[in-house]
Amino acid sequence: MIKKIIRYQETNDGDLNGLHPVLNRVFSSRKITALEEAELGMERLHPPARLGGLDRAVALIEQVMAESGRILVIGDFDADGATSCALAIRALRAMGVDNVGYLVPNRFEYGYGLTPEIVQDALARQPDLIITVDNGISSHDGVAAAKTAGVKVLVTDHHLPGAELPAADAIVNPNCSGDDFPSKNLAGVGVVFYLLAALRTRLSKSGWFQDRVITVPNLAAFLDLVALGSVADVVPLDQNNRILIHHGLQRIRAGKCCMGIQALLDVAGKNRGSCIASDMGFSIGPRLNAAGRLDDMALGIECLLADDYQTARDIAQTLDSLNRQRREIEAGMQQQALEALESITLGDNAPVGICIYQPDWHQGIIGILAARIKERFHRPVIAFAQAEEEGVLKGSARSIPGLHMRDTLDEVATANPGLILKFGGHAGAAGLSIRTDDLSSFSSAFDEHVRMRLDDAALQGVILSDGPLEPNQLTLELATLLREASPWGQGFPEPLFDGKFVVISHRVVGEKHLKMVLRPEQGKNTIDAIAFNQAEATTLDRDAVIEAAYRLDVNEYMGRRSAQLIVEQFETVIPA
Incomplete structure (x- = not known):
């Protein structure tokens, strides 16, 4: 689809004197009206004290640490989840935690989040505390299962919560109702960074590091992981996120990143010294994500945890191979989808909300497929694949500006009880499960609700130009x-x-x-x-x-x- 070029509305608001005229124009169009709004010093980060739930969360971790308890981090199978997990493991070890490990659910066996099934696997490791990263805010059953077994649970997440929160011992999520943290755009890895910053402050004040002759860790040393996870998860880059990413990129360029990121840059043919955010999003993120899409994200986490270059390089080569395989599978699925959609025109009878499905599509690739079809037709798209459970389809949804995907799915579920088995996500992307027999009914209901929210102007793809x-x-x-x-x-x-x-x-x-x-x-x-x-x-x-x-x-x-x-x-x- 050829998109209409629309230029940002020129504005004379604000004072950006001193900048190059082109950069002045660019920043102004992005609503930056004062030079301090463009500054990226660490001192401009929102303080951890503003993030709700941190006091209880930090006290929980501190208690387990004091008792030499076991901490188990439960991750997610995407790049944000992998970096969140690696960050938690690395930082906790630097703070003197010996009994810390991780478990990441296999996408094809357990599905997303802290499910009762993954809790059963976790119990074999006898944890005293489970910390979820980039997941857990909708894991009511999994949290209940862990609590029943006597295991404390700390949920850290950034996804939008439902009407009720899980009964965890502590929850840290800037999107929880009543949380006044100024930035609601933190990625999962950003939430973990704030948790660890608050924990380090608490431990410093209590004399933990001094008593154990441990050097107080510099958390800025882990910002390479924060930068990678934040960019790969495509969170909105408000000033707070730009600061985190900027300093993470600075460390990468200076050769102070973990061996895993260095190795991934090398296999991608990227120059570390000139690394930019798009390298994280289009070169490193996809290779890391390939593990979760086709194999097991534990492979990606191990790459980020490797302390010697050769180990990291060997794993990075495997991830690169998986990514090539992913591209081949994706190309075939995209061709099938386009053939199935040949009959779709942009006339009155064409669906506004597009649902696509083939029985042999790969469950780990449907998210990318939905994004590709969305770009081509500029319409919200849900791509489905067969789930492990017989008679159930898993869907991955991608939206366009003007349509909040999770809210739309909520409306469909409310208007059609039982039609959606489960769902969750963001404004731009979401996941869901439905019964195979309900695909036609769901497709119609989804299209109907999308039509309520989008007019013809919203369906006209546009390019915003400077x-x-x-x-x-x-x-x-x-x-x-x-x-x-x-x-x-x-x-x-x-x-x-x-x-x-x-x-x-x-x-x-x-x-x-x-x-x-x-x-x-x-x-x-x-x-x-x-x-x-x-x-x-x-x-x-x-x-x-x-x-x-x-x-x-x-x-x-x-x-x-x-x-x-x-x-x-x-x-x-x-x-x-």
Whole structure:
């Protein structure tokens, strides 16, 4: 789908004097009105004292530590869960906890969260305290099972809670009702970081480290994990998250990251010294996630826990292989989905909320598939696969701006009791289970509720542009400035510009990417450009004029750095 280019509304609000004019424009459009709002010093982080539940949670951990009890961390099978788990293990060990281990549910055996089944496995390890990371806020039955067995439970999560909370001994989640923590956008790994910061403060005041001759750990040393998990989980990048990610990236660039992240960067062919947020999101995160999608996320966690490079590298190679396998499976599923959707037009009879299913689809890939189809049709999508339980389908949902996916599923469930077996998630993504026989009924109900929430304007895909750049601004200097200005991502998008260019030459590279040499319509100098996954546009004529939406980026090749345009989409301009 060709998206309509809409420019941010220009504003003169605020005082950003001293910034480059282009950066001033970009920050202003992202609602930054004062320089301090763009500053990324650690002193600007919201203090842990603002996060609800920390006092009780820290007291719980401190008691178990004082009694030399066993702590078991229950993780999740995505990158946020893996980094949360590795962070908890590494930091607790640094604080002198010897009896700490982890357990991560296999996606295909147990499903998501602290289920009664995973609790049974956990009990074999005789924990005194279970700490959930990136999960647990909807695990009523699992928490109850652990409590019945006499095990204390601390839930740390960032997902939206339901009407009732599980009966855990302590809960830390900025999205709980009544919690006044200013940032509701922390990833699971961010919540764990705040918990550990509060714990270190409590232990320091009690003399724990001094009594045991332990060096007080510097939690900033673990921000590489926080950066990776936060970017990979696509949480909105408010100032608090940008600060955490910025300092994590700084440590990675300085060579102070864990061996696992170093190894993952190496197998991905990324330069550690110039690592940016998009490397975490598009190169490292997918390789880590591949373990949870196709195998067992314990593999990814072990990579992040490895203390020697060769061990980390060996695991990273396996993760890279799994990611290649994931891509192959995904490509086949996407082709099947597009064939099934060939009959869908953008007319009145087309579904607004799309549900897709094939009996042989891989359960670990449906989330990516839903995201790909959503991008193509610009409509909310739920992709289903067969669950382990006979007669049950698991779905992964992705939404578009204007539709809160979890709230929509809640409305469907309320209006149709029993139609959804269980669900949970965020505004942009969610998971659910339904009976196979109910797929048709659910598809109709989902489409009906999506139609209530979205009008025709919302279904028109748009690209938000920061406007044009002058020909003399298409430089390596500006590309470098934009790259280093801030971690860009969800809710704080990377600068995107638009303009008209003359096509000097073009060719296909990597079978599906279009490499071009362009000249600004009103300029004299040429610039390299690449349009990923747009090789079908090879009918482009030389000297054609195109209107492009693009990012100005730095291309590094064979030790040479140059400015390059990353073309998001383009159309040939028809002469008047």
